[in-house]
Amino acid sequence: xxxxxxxxxxxxxxxxxxxxxxxxxxxxxxxxxxxxxxxxxxxxxxxxxxxxxxxxxxxxxxxxxxxxxxxxxxxxxxxxxxxxxxxxxxxxxxxxxxxxxxxxxxxxxxxxxxxxxxxxxxxxxxxxxxxxxxxxxxxxxxxxxxxxxxx
Numbered sequence: 466x467x468x469x470x471x472x473x474x475x476x477x478x479x480x481x482x483x484x485x486x487x488x489x490x491x492x493x494x495x496x497x498x499x500x501x502x503x504x505x506x507x508x509x510x511x512x513x514x515x516x517x518x519x520x521x522x523x524x525x526x527x528x529x530x531x532x533x534x535x536x537x538x539x540x541x542x543x544x545x546x547x548x549x550x551x552x553x554x555x556x557x558x559x560x561x562x563x564x565x566x567x568x569x570x571x572x573x574x575x576x577x578x579x580x581x582x583x584x585x586x587x588x589x590x591x592x593x594x595x596x597x598x599x600x601x602x603x604x605x606x607x608x609x610x611x612x613x614x615x616x
Contacts, residue, residue: 496526496527496528497525497526498525498607499522499523499524499525499599499601499605499607500522500523500525501520501521501522501523501607501609502520502521502523503519503520503521504518504519504520504597504609504610504611504612505518505519505520505611505612505613505614506518506519506582506589506611506612506613506614507613507614507615507616508588508590508591508613508614508615508616509585509588509589510616511588513585513588514583514584514585514586515581515582515583515585516540516581516582516585516588517546517575517579517580517581517582518573518579518580518581518582518597518611519573519574519575519579519580520573520580520609520611521570521571521572521573522565522570522571522572522573522599523569523570524565524566524567524568524569524570524571525568526567526568527567527568528567529564529565529566529567530564530565530567530601530602530603531562531563531564531565531601531602532545532562532563532564532565532599532600532601533562533600533601533602534599534600535580535597535598535599535600536597536598536600537582537595537596537597537598537611538595538596539582539585539586539587539589539595540582540583540584540585541583541584541585541586542582542583542584543580543581543582543583543597544559544560544580544581544583545559545560545563545578545579545580545581546558546559546560546578546579546580546581547560547563547577547578547579548576548577548579555576557581559581560578562602563578580597589613590613591613591614591615592612592613593612593613594610594611594612594613595610595611595613596608596609596610596611597609597610597611
């Protein structure tokens with residue numbers, strides 16, 4: 466009888482675990498969506514073709530997620546960059562896949578992570594906005610409006 470109860474308990478636990486990620490209609494439940502705040506870029510000085518975008522990117526999901534790709538139509542190339550100290554000097558490098566820890570916020574700010582826009586053909590005017598698209602692991606996409614602010 467003990468073996469039968471153990472088997473029944475295991476089956477019940479398996480059914481509960483299988484149902485946890487599903488909605489009532491049987492479809493897989495969606496993870497909480499990303500939240501973005503304070504997306505902005507400072508106005509570009511005349512003659513410049515590079516700029517940095519700053520923002521706060523919140524991952525409310527219960528698991529770490531990864532930025533796979535970033536793009537905007539105003540730049541030839543868009544990359545995630547990070548400042549770091551090496552040999553007593555501040556350096557900057559592209560980051561292939563930035564990770565955002567579960568239920569945390571990754572802040573893109575001066576002196577840390579930032580979105581680097583390269584080969585900007587025409588500087589956007591102060592007060593204008595432009596789209597910035599993120600693609601994350603799992604293929605999820607997020608489009609953000611970036612505000613151009615005065616220097």
